[in-house]
Amino acid sequence: MGELRALEAVDPEVAGLIREEEVRQARTMRLIPSENYVSKAVLEATGTVLTNKYSEGYAGKRYYQGQGVIDRLEQLAIDRAKALFGAEHANVQPYSGSPANLAVYAAFCKPGDRVLGMGLPHGGHLTHGWPVSVTGQFYEAHQYTVRRQDELIDYDEVRRMARELRPAMIIAGATAYPRVIDFEIFAEIAAEVGARLMCDIAHIAGLVVGGVHPSPVPLADAVTTTTHKTLRGPRGGMILCKAAHAGAINKAVFPGLQGGPHNHTTAGLAVALAEASTESFRDYAAQVVSNSRALCEGLLSEGFRLVTGGSDNHLALVDLTPLGVPGKPAAQALERAGIVCNYNTIPYDPRKPFDPSGIRIGTPAITSRGMREGEMALLAGWIGRVVRHIGDPAVEESVRAEVEGLCAGFPAPGLD
Numbered sequence: 001m002g003e004l005r006a007l008e009a010v011d012p013e014v015a016g017l018i019r020e021e022e023v024r025q026a027r028t029m030r031l032i033p034s035e036n037y038v039s040k041a042v043l044e045a046t047g048t049v050l051t052n053k054y055s056e057g058y059a060g061k062r063y064y065q066g067q068g069v070i071d072r073l074e075q076l077a078i079d080r081a082k083a084l085f086g087a088e089h090a091n092v093q094p095y096s097g098s099p100a101n102l103a104v105y106a107a108f109c110k111p112g113d114r115v116l117g118m119g120l121p122h123g124g125h126l127t128h129g130w131p132v133s134v135t136g137q138f139y140e141a142h143q144y145t146v147r148r149q150d151e152l153i154d155y156d157e158v159r160r161m162a163r164e165l166r167p168a169m170i171i172a173g174a175t176a177y178p179r180v181i182d183f184e185i186f187a188e189i190a191a192e193v194g195a196r197l198m199c200d201i202a203h204i205a206g207l208v209v210g211g212v213h214p215s216p217v218p219l220a221d222a223v224t225t226t227t228h229k230t231l232r233g234p235r236g237g238m239i240l241c242k243a244a245h246a247g248a249i250n251k252a253v254f255p256g257l258q259g260g261p262h263n264h265t266t267a268g269l270a271v272a273l274a275e276a277s278t279e280s281f282r283d284y285a286a287q288v289v290s291n292s293r294a295l296c297e298g299l300l301s302e303g304f305r306l307v308t309g310g311s312d313n314h315l316a317l318v319d320l321t322p323l324g325v326p327g328k329p330a331a332q333a334l335e336r337a338g339i340v341c342n343y344n345t346i347p348y349d350p351r352k353p354f355d356p357s358g359i360r361i362g363t364p365a366i367t368s369r370g371m372r373e374g375e376m377a378l379l380a381g382w383i384g385r386v387v388r389h390i391g392d393p394a395v396e397e398s399v400r401a402e403v404e405g406l407c408a409g410f411p412a413p414g415l416d
């Protein structure tokens with residue numbers, strides 16, 4: 001991260017915590033599929049004086065003076081986003097993925113309207129209409145599922161539910177689905193029933209622009225994404241939409257839901273979008289998927305069951321039931337061994353969400369370190385060893401030493 005001279009002098013406690021986190025990120029295998037390492041350039045852009053500026057409104061129409069630089073910066077981010085995703089319009093102001101999704105609800109639906117999204121336990125996001133989210137409270141939300149027999153999205157069920165419910169909006173996209181999503185079928189269904197289609201590509205945005213997952217941009221009324229997952233930008237959100245919806249989407253973001261945009265984040269995003277437009281980012285995206293497949297093969301040979309049998313994208317859902325270990329103690333043991341993932345429900349999980357049957361793992365961050373198929377084989381073996389010897393400190397200690405040894409050979413972007 002570089003020098004923290006002022007911070008160390010003014011607030012050594014916070015500086016110390018940042019340093020500790022830096023060491024953790026350097027020395028562990030970070031497998032949480034929604035996390036990544038941003039480049040030093042993105043880090044630098046986000047830690048700037050742009051955080052000092054208020055700029056409610058949009059370029060050319062702000063509610064504060066002093067926008068000469070900010071207008072140019074935001075327009076640059078918008079132009080880069082439109083070019084990269086092939087979108088007619090981009091709004092780069094959402095604070096993150098959930099506010100981006102809420103803005104699309106606000107633009108396309110009235111409170112109480114019917115919406116149809118993927119159920120959380122089947123891989124959808126809270127904001128896809130799950131009851132504890134306001135999206136499940138302010139709207140009449142219905143949820144489609146994956147099929148029990150193959151754990152794939154049941155497009156026939158989506159079509160049947162859409163015909164029956166006639167929702168105002170259909171939501172496609174997931175946070176824990178290891179396969180390609182067929183946005184064409186969703187677009188067909190939405191057109192048939194006269195619903196708006198929102199595609200949430202938060203997890204796969206980097207794969208979409210890297211050319212290894214089909215893009216929903218030409219098909220959907222609006223596409224939402226976070227900017228910090230596979231896209232490898234700063235924490236933030238973004239909405240891409242048809243020109244016809246630009247006014248409604250902009251109004252929903254500001255003044256509908258948000259105040260001033262986080263201009264330091266917009267700067268980091270502009271940089272990340274430029275980085276994601278390069279040939280090397282395409283190579284990165286392809287390697288993320290190759291690594292995910294290699295890791296899955298290794299885990300299968302270690303005796304794990306994988307939801308849907310494997311992965312076509314950046315993540316896998318591992319069902320630990322065959323090894324007789326629940327997800328939570330496994331995730332905790334893996335963390336002690338230097339392998340960081342999250343416990344996760346599997347579809348039709350007989351266990352509770354806070355103590356589920358699975359773990360969710362992904363390759364975006366370790367691929368950013370330059371790791372490839374050979375390292376995935378080692379990783380699968382380590383995961384197998386730790387889970388088979390759950391709670392054995394000697395095994396955890398020895399795997400941790402091997403993990404740290406490997407990490408030392410693959411420096412993480414943005415860290416010293």
Ligand code: DSN
Nearest residue numbers: 033034097125175176
């Ligand atoms: N929290 C994100 C994830 O981990 O998938 C989704 O918002």
